[in-house]
Amino acid sequence: MGRLASAYGQAVAAHRQARQRWTAARALLDRLAGEPVPERTADLVARLARLADALAAPPPGGSDRAGPAGPPTGHVGASPGGPPPGYVAVSPGAGPARATRTVAPVDGPAPVRIGEASTADGRFPLLLPLGAGRHLAVDRDARDPRVAVLLRVLVLRLLTTAAPGSVRVVGIDPAAWGATFIPLRPLRDAGVLGGVATTEAEISALLDAAEAHARAAQVGAGEAELLLVVAASAPGPRELARLAALTHAGPTAGVCVLFAGRAVTTPGQAPPALGGTTEIRLDERYARIGDPPGQPFSDDGTGLAVPVLLDGDPPAPAVQALADRLGAQVRRDTALHLADLLPERRWTESARAGLRTVVGRSGRTPVTLAFDDATPHWLVGGRTGAGKTVFLLDVLYGLAARYSPAELQLWLLDFKEGVSFTEFVPTDRDPSFLPHARAVGVESDREYGLAVLRELRRELGRRAGLFKRHGVTKLADLPDTEPVPRTVAVIDEFHVLFAGNDRLAREAVDLLEELARKGRSYGVHLVLASQSTSGVEALYGRAESLFGQFALRVALPGGEPVLGPRGVVGGATRIGTAVVNTAAGAAGADILLRFPDAHADARQLARLRYELWDARPDGTAPPAVFRGYATAHLEDEPTPSAATTRRPAVLVGRTVDVAGSTARCDLDASPGRHLAVVGTSATGGHVLRAAALSLAGQHRPGEAEFVLAPLVAAADELADDTAAGLKAAGHPVTQVDAAGLRARIGELAAGPGGRSRTYLVLFGVDAAGAVLAAADPDTYRSGHDDLRALLREGPGRGVHLLGWWRGLRRLADDLGGSQNRDDVACLVALNVPADDLGLYLGVSDLAWTPRPDRALLVDRHAQRTALIVPFVRPGYHPEEER
Secondary structure (H helix, E strand, C coil): CHHHHHHHHHHHHHHHHHHHHHHHHHHHHHHHHCCCCCCCHHHHHHHHHHHHHHHCCCCCCCCCCCCCCCCCCCCCCCCCCCCCCCCCCCCCCCCCCCCCCCCCCCCCCEEEEEEEEEECCEEEEEEEEEECCEEEEECCCCCCHHHHHHHHHHHHHHHHHCCCCCEEEEEECCCCCCHHHHHHHHHHHCCCEEEEECCHHHHHHHHHHHHHHHHHHHCCCCCCCEEEEEECCCCCHHHHHHHHHHHCCCHHHCEEEEEECCCCCCCCCCCCCCCCEEEEEECCCCEEECCCCCCCCCCCCCCCCCCEEECCCCCHHHHHHHHHHHHHHHHHHHCCCHHHHCCCCCCCCCCCCCEEEEEEEECCEEEEEEECCCCCCEEEECCCCCCHHHHHHHHHHHHHHHCCCCCEEEEEEECCCCCCCHHHCCCCCCCCCCCCEEEEEECCCHHHHHHHHHHHHHHHHHHHHHHHHHCCCCHHHCCCCCCCCEEEEEEECHHHHHCCCCHHHHHHHHHHHHHHHHHHHHCEEEEEEECCCCCCHHHCCCHHHHHCCCCEEEECCCCHHHHCCCCCCHHHCCCCEEEEECCCCCCCCEEEEECCCHHHCHHHHHHHHHHHHHCCCCCCCCCEEEECCCCECHHHCCCCCCCCCCCCEEEEEEECCCCCCEEEEECCCCCCCCEEEECCCCHHHHHHHHHHHHHHCCCCCCCEEEEEEECCHHHHHHHHHHHHHHHHCCCCEEECCHHHHHHHHHHHHHCCCCCCEEEEEEECHHHHHHHHHCECCCCCCEHHHHHHHHHHHHHHHCEEEEEEECCHHHHHHHHCCHHHHHHCCEEEECCCCHHHHHHHHCCCCCCCCCCCCCEEEEECCCCEEEEEEEECCCCCCHHHHC
16 A cells, blocks of 8 residues: 555656646747637647647658657658748746747757657647757667667758758768668768768767867858768767767857767766757657757756657658759759869969969868978879879869969879870870970889989989078078979879889889978979878888878878878768868868869860960970870981981980980990890881981981891891881992801901991891801801901991890800890890899899880990880881780
8 A cells, every 4th residue: 555655646746747837838838829828738739739830841741740550750841942940949937939930050959840749638749959059869879760760850850941051961870880871872962961980980080070170160260061960879988978079069169969879888987968968768659858958848857748759761752852952952052163273363373482272172161272381292092083183183273373384393293094194285286285394294104203203303402502502491581583483293193103122113212202301391392192002012111201291181082091090981982072181191180172173164174274375484395295105206306417426326215214315325436336136026126227227317328338137037128118218318238148147247357348337237136146156167267256356346447236136145145145245235125024134234133124115225335224115117016016
């Protein structure tokens, strides 16, 4: 009986408390409506329902009422063109409750429906305040289906309430790996729902971005945008504390937190206190609603006295309809064009203190990045197709439009197969070029990249001398009488420079590290772009010292590792977006931006290019261009004439250097001044043809004699073409076979020829090996004996040999062993393995990789080694030998 009496007493007390609250609610409605409130409970419920419906219009595709069985159907919010929903707060003694119809969630709390309050006499909609500074917490996480549905409903209703583009949604869901947000995928495609963080690193990065948003909003530096952080489950203790801190940031922070899993915390630890938050507890069927901050339902903190049935999932068509409406508006409001990155007037800015350009927008706010003392170098990462080239072109056009060629010079390198920078150089069809560009490499070789780095280091040396003369330490301190442009070197797919771990890669690392360390002071800035910065053997142990100089990091889709091991939220998962960090990847400095595709408006881009070209200063030379895919032809080169030639030289190709200089080998009177082309590649015959024809113009007609020996069938056509060219230049030409060659070598070894110069042009010397090896029965001298004497003594008598050997061993045999390698000082190596060539030359670490359309020129007397693009006859393509 005692237990029954106690239960009866508690029921009576609860009834009296409920009666008091009901009386207070009637009095409040009486003040609101200006008329007496009916005594009947059913009438009061009906009036509450009418008032809530007036504040929250029915959604498209949804129903206002929940059926008696099962959860209510989706009520998403206002229909298109209808008023935004309001909210009702029954608060005895708290004054009149406002029904705000014009407040957006970013400006203050908006009334958002969560379900229907259930009484014995009927139901009425329940609306809660949500928006900047007003948050919501649920005791269970989204693994409870009702919580997942509630979160999705609230996201949709807040988006419906707000102006398109004024709410940005991000998610946290470590417990279910983002499953809560899958039904909202159309909103992600529309650009409204951002990335969902599931790992500790992703959650930390997301909170970094949220805190940065809050700080910017509090000082008025950002745009008027509500950041809706939806935590479908509780993160770890540290991240949970940071999430709770956001709820205390106040309305000016522009953040609203929906936190599910409030009661799911680490054992032994109380959940962190939340600010400005309405709390919800769930039982088996109903939700119990706590007091909204500032406008409580109760006097004693117990919350709403009646249970609430939460609304159900909105139908998929309603989600898609909302996504279509918001997506179209967001695309219109946030559309980016190249013109948005450009200044109103061209070439009006000074580069003395640094370079700056707009690269895109964060939301609706322009993002300006700089090359200055704080961010002297940039590191850009992104997978293939992620938009690295698009981003780099935006940067380059933005800089070129702001700064004149006197303020800015560009060095552009692209190592991949593509056309990244071809629009900046003149072509046969279009003579225009970017006047700021000094050197442009397209499909560059590693050796060309190394040549560019060497040239940049020489530029550092020149500037260092200038600084010393004027007693300054920074470019900005130079007097106006010594204008020095800032230099920006962009290297796309820079990891190609470090392929392998050879001498070339090590030198490239040394040069880059020196440029990165000293460039800040001398106005030389680097932009390194790649798919990845990891796994490069040449960088082992040095990556931190090199990349530590790159304070500004840009992570495009797939390029998150450039930000460091902490990772990044999947915000930059769409093409046209990037995460920018100006603190070398440190947490809390991320900015998510969008950038345009300059080529999307081809006409505007063409106008800009021609505008910059037309404005070029008088005497501006086009950039030096290296096209890695192009063959080289003697016919395109300016050849020396007889009037200007002091001593003849064979021209064999184009050097892979910044200037694209002609590769040559002087034929003076020193012993051994001959040319050997070595390799099985048919390109050897083409090089020999070019070498012979290049000599023709350096002698007056009839002054030189050419002896041609086509000893292999593959060279017959080339030998005939060579003979025709030499005869056209007025020189006598004799063609001989192996026996005739043996006789002519013997004659030339015995004494000088009949003319001032005699050139032996031998196609396939190794084919005459047997004939040359035979000894004369009278003198016992072999053809090899005469050949070796000729190689040593011939140059002094004006006799030079130009030969193509199809194997390095055969060349060594003809010379009498590798110890006599100086008897042919000039060597053009084609498809000869690096180990074999190094052994022949006596070089232990030869930086050479055989490949089509490349050769290694070695001048042993000058101790010079250079990669060249060998000359071939027009119409021949060496890559067909693959």
